[in-house]
Amino acid sequence: MTFPLGATPVSDDVSLQINTDVTSGSGTDADIHARITCNNGAYSEDTLLDKDNYNDFEAGDRDTYLVAVDAKCDRLKTVTLSMRGGNPRYSDWKIQALSGALRGVKQPGLFRGDRWLTYGQSVDAQM
Template sequence: MPPAGKVALSIATGSETGGGTDADVRAKLTCLNGAHSADWIALDKDNYNDFERYDRDDYEVAAPSGCDEVAAVVLDPTPLANFPNERWQVERVTVTDSQGTVRYGRGD
């Protein structure tokens, strides 16, 4: 479990050729009680190439104020100018909040 006030996101990129992305990826969280992220949350690790094919990338982000249980995660990959047509293959998103773990993805 993440510490109080935090949500753990684990994002798995698929195995298809071209499935990774060099885009700047950001997220917004919406909670069961209606609380939501006020701003987009950048998902980026320093000196690391996030969201490559076959990769699983883990992030710990601030939970929206008053949020106990995440109901939805929106991912926004903003393409880079030199790769405008990338097609990021998100295989699975796993969310761990104060209530437990929920997985979203292919076959779920």
């Protein structure tokens, strides 16, 4: 990311890679939101993770989403994923893995291992 001479960035992008489990029924039709907290207290707004003309978070998907955080973010601390909206009947979701990168530098793994979320739930992944 480049800025004009003397300009100060007001935000950076965090790249989140989210793997949905391959098991049949692991995908979700719910809306998934992310909120990032940094070690120094900087944070992101609640961000809908959604790609245009794409069915996000289906079984076996490995998707990357960009979330803007305050430029003062020193290191990722927590990523909160929450489910809401969409069809509650088809909303359960099995996350296989979650990782993130700040300013292109991969951060320690947030979590690995399968975790089911049901409609209305959220999960905090600690760095």
